[in-house]
Amino acid sequence: MEIYDYRQELIDLLENTGSDPHSLHQTLRSLTAVVNILNHYNGHSAKPNYDHDEKPHHHRYQTHQRNEHPLSPAARRTLHSLLTGPSDQTEKPTPTKAAPVKIPTATKPEAPQEISATERLAADNRYLVHRKLSGAEINHHYYPETILHQLHFPVEDGDIVELDPHQLVRRLPSIRRVTSDHLDDYKPTRIKVIAYAELRPVPGSDVLQIANTMKGDSILDQAPANTIVVDPFKYPGRNLKAGMVIDFAYFDHGNGLKDASAGSIRWIHEKQDYDTTRQPVKPKVVKKVINTKHDYEKKLDYDLKQRTVLVITGVRDKVQGLKPVIAKHHGVFHGLDASAEEKVSSSKIKREIRDADFVIVCIDAIHHRISQLANHHAKRYEKPLAIANVTSNTVVERAVARALNGDPAYAVSSEKLN
Known part of the structure; x- marks a missing residue:
């Protein structure tokens, strides 16, 4: 009787079995079918007797027995297909009276673990800030102090910041904003x-x-x-x-x-950020507004007391219309044209902010670099700064009020902007 040598196919089957549950179940099902087939034919076959003059070959060997019951071609093909890889068949051979071989039962997959608070934040590109003495660690990346100083807002240990993965700063996702969220179980380092x-x-x-x-x-x-x-x-x-x-x-x-x-x-x-020899600002003569085309009716009640308001904007045709806004509140208007980004240097912004009392940045038509420089120099000279989303009389007037009162630089979301 010629017995099919299935050992190499069995080795290949085990080596190609993956660690995922689906692959393990397929391999287990194939091995069960193989054992059942072997048990079936083992019950009809006698033990082989070797001749004295014959020795078994390395891969295949011949046996002689009195009652030969070789595997049928269909059974051999089934056995070969089961051993060459996982099979999707669901039918199992009928078991015989031969002693069954015990097959270990597959373990049930573990229940999915509960999603942590950090993972829920990461789904929205929000991450916890681990502030260092210099710089900070955010999402396993180190953000140097230079990047943190360029932000319009402070970043402290334990804050939750929103990152923009599509906008990079020094190959790091830019910090879009600081959210109001905090992890309950995190104790910030003082x-x-x-x-x-x-x-x-x-x-x-x-x-x-x-x-x-x-x-x-x-x-x-x-x-x-x-x-x-x-x-x-x-x-x-x-x-x-x-x-x-x-x-x-x-x-x-x-x-x-x-x-x-x-x-x-x-x-x-x-x-120049801590120049203590700065001379007092000379009072400027307020020119009387003659042009009534841009006349503006005061809506908020505050007094600037002849202090200078620097308005940085990229909309040149609206600059003249902003002057009455400041004049109605007894302030001195000074505008900085930032429409041409290449003509606005860091030293120019620094000089203008140094001579002003309040800084208003209209971000609707200026380059991001200019707003960052304005925020940077305003911090150094300790000048109140407020952000106007658009260059209009009402928005600028409210921005000046926030700068005067020490309120947040950005307008609250519920504030209506006309």
């Missing part, structure tokens, strides 16, 4: 910032120190003995020198100056 502290030399040493701030609102300003040593060798590439003004951040664990001494430099300010 980080304090010593802002606008001047580096001073330590006599007889190569290190520097900070002892007070320009705002006078830090732990260093509480006592003359409170100082923090800054080692320039810990910040390679920064080229730290005496006279520089820095922001120094530290984790506040309730240990006062001990925690502050273990902090790190977050930001180095430019010299």
Whole structure:
């Protein structure tokens, strides 16, 4: 009797079985059918007797027995097809009286795990902010402090920010906004910032120190003995020198100056950002408005008291119509034409903002870079800034009111814009 050598096909079947439940079930079903076929023919066949002069071959061998019952061609084809790969057939051979071979039962698939709060946020491109002493980690990416300083809003530890995967900044998804959501089980790390502290030399040493701030609102300003040593060798590439003004951040664990001494430099300010020799602004003579074509009726009640309002817009034909808005509230109007983005440099925006008392940015017709620069320089000079979605009298008037009252830069969504 010639017995079909099915070992290689059996090996191929097991090697090609995937780890997914469907593939495992198909392989289990094929093996069950194979065992049933072998049990069936084993019941009709006698044990093989080898001749003394014959030896079995490596792959196939011949046997002789008294009652030969070879596999039929149909059975052999069925056995071969079952061993060469998983099969979708559902019919099983009829079991015989031969002893059955036990087949391990397949385990049931585990129930799906509950979706976490972080995964639900990620479905809407929202992620938790892990703020560092310098920069932040968002969605397993590190955002340097330079990117965070260019935003129109602060980003703190524990905030939920919305990312824009289609707009990249330094190969990172841009931060679109900070949402009002927070995770209930997340406890933000308390980080304090010593802002606008001047580096001073330590006599007889190569290190520097900070002892007070320009705002006078830090732990260093509480006592003359409170100082923090800054080692320039810990910040390679920064080229730290005496006279520089820095922001120094530290984790506040309730240990006062001990925690502050273990902090790190977050930001180095430019010299023009903290110019203390600035001369007082000379009062400007308000010219009487002669053109009545753009006459404007005052709708909100506030007094600018002759302070200067800088309006940055890219709609040139509406600039003249904005002057009566500021004049009705006893303010001095100053407009910056940003319609040609290539002609508006960072130094020009910086100079205009330095000489203004309030900054209004109309974002409907200007480049994104200009609005970022305006926000950046307004922060440095501590100038109130408000955003107008469109260049119109009503929207600009309300933006000036927000800047005057210290309200958020953007208008609330429920506010009607005429």
